[in-house]
Amino acid sequence: MPLVSIQNLTVALPVDADRPLAVEDVSLEVGRNEIVCIVGESGSGKSLTAHAIMGLLPGRVAATAGQILFDGVDLLKLSPSAMRKRRGRDIAMIFQDPMAALNPVVAIGKQVTEQIRAHRVISEAAALKQAADLLGQMGLKNFDELLKAYPHQLSGGQRQRVMIAMALSLSPQLLIADEPTTALDVTTQAQILKLIKKIQAEREMSVLFITHDFGVVADMADKVAVMRHGRVLESGAVGEVLGNPSHSYTRALIAAVPRGESQLPPPPEARPLVEVVGLTKRFRRGGLFSRGQVNTAVDNVSLTLSRGETLGIVGESGSGKSTLARCVIRLLDPDAGTVLLDGADIAHMTPGELRPLRRRIQMVFQDPFSSLNPRQTVGDIITAGPRIYGEEPKAARARAADILRLVGLNPETMNRLPHEFSGGQRQRIGLARALMLKPDVLIADEPVSALDVTVQAQVLQLLDDVRRQMNLAMLFITHDMRVAAQVCHRVMVMRHGKVVESGPTRDIFAAPSSEYTKALLVAIPGRNEMRQNI
Amino acid sequence: MKLHYIAMRLVKTVLVAIAVVLLSFFLIRLAPGDAATVMAGQAGYADEAYMKSLRAEYGLDQPLPVQLWKYMDAVAHGDLGISYVRRQPVLGIIMERLPNTLLLDAFALLMAAAGGIWLGSIAARRPGSLLDSANTVLSMLFYSVPQFWLGMMMMLLFAVWLGWLPPFGIETMGADYTGLARIADVSVHILLPGTTLALYFMASYARLTRTAMIEVADQDFVKTARAKGISERQVARRHILRNALIPLITFAGLQASILVGGNVLVENVFSWPGVGTLAYEAVTSRDNPLLLGIFIVTAILVSLFNLVTDIAYSIADPRVELGR
Numbered sequence: 001m002p003l004v005s006i007q008n009l010t011v012a013l014p015v016d017a018d019r020p021l022a023v024e025d026v027s028l029e030v031g032r033n034e035i036v037c038i039v040g041e042s043g044s045g046k047s048l049t050a051h052a053i054m055g056l057l058p059g060r061v062a063a064t065a066g067q068i069l070f071d072g073v074d075l076l077k078l079s080p081s082a083m084r085k086r087r088g089r090d091i092a093m094i095f096q097d098p099m100a101a102l103n104p105v106v107a108i109g110k111q112v113t114e115q116i117r118a119h120r121v122i123s124e125a126a127a128l129k130q131a132a133d134l135l136g137q138m139g140l141k142n143f144d145e146l147l148k149a150y151p152h153q154l155s156g157g158q159r160q161r162v163m164i165a166m167a168l169s170l171s172p173q174l175l176i177a178d179e180p181t182t183a184l185d186v187t188t189q190a191q192i193l194k195l196i197k198k199i200q201a202e203r204e205m206s207v208l209f210i211t212h213d214f215g216v217v218a219d220m221a222d223k224v225a226v227m228r229h230g231r232v233l234e235s236g237a238v239g240e241v242l243g244n245p246s247h248s249y250t251r252a253l254i255a256a257v258p259r260g261e262s263q264l265p266p267p268p269e270a271r272p273l274v275e276v277v278g279l280t281k282r283f284r285r286g287g288l289f290s291r292g293q294v295n296t297a298v299d300n301v302s303l304t305l306s307r308g309e310t311l312g313i314v315g316e317s318g319s320g321k322s323t324l325a326r327c328v329i330r331l332l333d334p335d336a337g338t339v340l341l342d343g344a345d346i347a348h349m350t351p352g353e354l355r356p357l358r359r360r361i362q363m364v365f366q367d368p369f370s371s372l373n374p375r376q377t378v379g380d381i382i383t384a385g386p387r388i389y390g391e392e393p394k395a396a397r398a399r400a401a402d403i404l405r406l407v408g409l410n411p412e413t414m415n416r417l418p419h420e421f422s423g424g425q426r427q428r429i430g431l432a433r434a435l436m437l438k439p440d441v442l443i444a445d446e447p448v449s450a451l452d453v454t455v456q457a458q459v460l461q462l463l464d465d466v467r468r469q470m471n472l473a474m475l476f477i478t479h480d481m482r483v484a485a486q487v488c489h490r491v492m493v494m495r496h497g498k499v500v501e502s503g504p505t506r507d508i509f510a511a512p513s514s515e516y517t518k519a520l521l522v523a524i525p526g527r528n529e530m531r532q533n534i
Numbered sequence: 535m536k537l538h539y540i541a542m543r544l545v546k547t548v549l550v551a552i553a554v555v556l557l558s559f560f561l562i563r564l565a566p567g568d569a570a571t572v573m574a575g576q577a578g579y580a581d582e583a584y585m586k587s588l589r590a591e592y593g594l595d596q597p598l599p600v601q602l603w604k605y606m607d608a609v610a611h612g613d614l615g616i617s618y619v620r621r622q623p624v625l626g627i628i629m630e631r632l633p634n635t636l637l638l639d640a641f642a643l644l645m646a647a648a649g650g651i652w653l654g655s656i657a658a659r660r661p662g663s664l665l666d667s668a669n670t671v672l673s674m675l676f677y678s679v680p681q682f683w684l685g686m687m688m689m690l691l692f693a694v695w696l697g698w699l700p701p702f703g704i705e706t707m708g709a710d711y712t713g714l715a716r717i718a719d720v721s722v723h724i725l726l727p728g729t730t731l732a733l734y735f736m737a738s739y740a741r742l743t744r745t746a747m748i749e750v751a752d753q754d755f756v757k758t759a760r761a762k763g764i765s766e767r768q769v770a771r772r773h774i775l776r777n778a779l780i781p782l783i784t785f786a787g788l789q790a791s792i793l794v795g796g797n798v799l800v801e802n803v804f805s806w807p808g809v810g811t812l813a814y815e816a817v818t819s820r821d822n823p824l825l826l827g828i829f830i831v832t833a834i835l836v837s838l839f840n841l842v843t844d845i846a847y848s849i850a851d852p853r854v855e856l857g858r
Contacts, residue, residue, distance in 0.1 A: 088763030
């Protein structure tokens with residue numbers, strides 16, 4: 001008998017939702033001592049399926065049909081208090097963002113012991129000792145200090161290890177991991193994935209692993225189930241599904257995962273349009289009376305960028321890549337260095353001198369949800385720039401129709417508001433807004449990291465098409481080596497504000513010269529498995 | 535670091551006090567006439583010679599900058615001057631009244647916070663329920679009704695019609711209770727003015743608690759808490775309420791400042807012998823030294839409350855460091 005057997009599970013959404021069912025007739029098994037991955041995009045119902053097992057569906061969402069058999073007992077039929085006793089003891093869960101998942105005002109030790117003491121009669125001191133033990137098993141050091149620390153004092157990786165320690169504190173039979181590495185840097189992700197795999201094997205535990213990333217599936221799973229629109233499209237052993245996917249959607253998902261191999265030829269030799277020399281940006285903390293700390297976010301960075309070329313700036317969080325982009329577009333004033341656009345130093349111009357040049361460098365932002373004014377129509381948003389530069393509203397709207405067509409949107413959508421669009425469509429609107437100003441340079445700051453993988457592939461393709469058609473110079477900021485490989489001619493790897501190495505994408509992927517770049521490449525999930533299979 | 539920060543804040547408090555002295559010193563003197571006119575009026579007769587001697591006695595005949603300098607010098611030495619009307623040291627008069635005001639304020643603050651947080655957390659448990667709506671309506675009512683009117687109505691109901699509570703004062707005149715009997719007597723007297731003040735703020739606490747709890751309940755760590763298998767009550771108390779209370783600290787500090795400087799009306803309605811009634815007397819009798827003294831003491835108290843608020847905040851929320 002499998003440990004978990006979900007049979008014909010249906011989860012209904014509230015009446016005012018955009019669709020009646022979030023999960024429809026889903027059947028799924030998790031055997032003992034195995035890792036099962038549910039893979040799908042946003043809205044696929046993968047996360048709600050996991051929450052249904054935990055008995056933690058949000059307020060107005062309810063399981064309306066089916067069974068969730070756990071060791072033969074139907075969890076859906078348990079009373080709230082009986083379910084509560086199983087939560088944390090028999091089934092434990094870890095979440096996507098460990099910063100948000102830990103209580104910010106309670107010390108780490110207390111948060112771990114709370115779970116132990118909810119199910120066992122044990123003194124706080126004994127529970128603390130057990131907690132220290134668990135943190136040690138998770139590869140954490142100095143756990144006496146850690147137990148007294150608060151979540152904000154830990155790194156992202158440490159926090160997720162604490163979450164895992166907490167989840168394992170009562171040796172549950174099933175661990176549910178809901179996108180546990182999505183919010184982490186790629187090298188940290190690799191460590192956490194390895195850790196989960198290791199403890200699963202040691203404890204012979206069952207793991208249900210929710211992810212959107214087929215690379216992670218390839219690394220982790222024994223079995224995989226592909227979900228879309230609340231249904232399971234196909235499931236089976238991981239080698240089978242990856243190697244011989246039966247459903248076209250699965251094939252599309254797998255194809256959409258960037259390969260991490262450069263497809264673009266080295267850039268054409270050309271006179272650089274943008275030349276950045278010795279750029280440095282420091283941030284100071286502290287007030288009137290206190291001497292502040294200085295943090296050098298960008299440290300003596302130089303780069304060149306020509307028309308028709310895409311330069312990728314790759315780095316983990318805190319590497320200074322976004323600060324660099326903001327200095328180049330002069331949203332921030334650099335502390336040292338020059339930014340030459342066609343030979344003119346825009347880093348040291350007065351606001352008045354700079355204004356006519358602003359339109360030549362445009363930016364596409366990471367979050368398509370917060371970067372568009374929710375109260376303006378799409379037409380108003382994308383024609384605002386040209387109107388400020390004196391273009392006739394009528395002419396601007398006529399041009400806007402062309403640009404919308406170019407980015408793959410229907411011009412008739414111009415009178416709609418941003419919330420009526422999906423994430424990918426909004427990112428197209430953001431791109432249209434930038435293109436309306438006929439820029440020479442386009443800065444794309446993590447333009448696809450908030451998007452589902454299939455949408456990601458479309459937007460990357462679009463960016464590349466637009467770059468070619470309009471002969472743009474593109475600065476592409478990303479944390480994802482796989483994405484960089486797909487669209488960039490050259491790559492510059494940054495860490496702690498400094499350039500670690502740079503060169504043609506092909507060379508960097510084939511023969512990275514720095515240890516850090518090697519580590520980044522090794523950390524790409526599913527790198528070997530995906531290559532073998534496809 | 536922390537001590538350094540607190541010392542700096544105390545220096546700022548002194549600067550604030552100096553600014554208050556300067557500002558109020560000139561503001562008060564913008565009004566026509568001076569204290570000599572008032573005193574002469576009270577004396578019932580006045581001729582030029584008497585007025586002149588009064589002005590000489592209180593230094594009112596000297597140029598304004600000299601008056602200011604003398605006053606500042608005295609304040610720096612802890613001397614707030616002599617009240618024109620009572621002919622007693624100002625500091626002594628204020629210090630006699632201040633404990634009464636602080637007692638009333640503390641009562642109102644605790645009652646408002648306890649009641650408001652309780653009501654707010656009930657409302658947050660079921661947003662949109664009948665209880666929640668009733669809570670909202672009552673909150674708006676107490677928030678919008680003028681305090682002095684509410685005070686008078688409370689007095690009418692509980693003191694005049696029902697006769698349950700004494701209508702005014704801080705203790706029964708002439709009873710000369712001591713020990714526990716006195717505490718009991720004051721406790722009965724504080725109920726009406728204290729509740730009048732508290733109801734207004736209680737409404738705000740209830741609204742703030744409700745909003746904060748609903749917001750916090752949506753956060754991931756609450757889901758984590760449930761996933762641990764702890765009881766709903768513990769989830770609500772340890773995780774939701776604990777985080778929702780943090781913004782309330784700011785509000786409590788604000789309330790303390792408003793109370794100490796601004797409950798003139800309610801103190802007067804209930805003849806509470808505090809700084810508020812004293813300020814009223816000082817204004818009507820043109821007792822400038824007394825009024826200035828009240829300004830200074832209040833300003834220092836408000837600065838101290840702000841400092842205490844910031845320290846409390848840094849204790850309640852480990853993410854906040856003092857001085858950052």
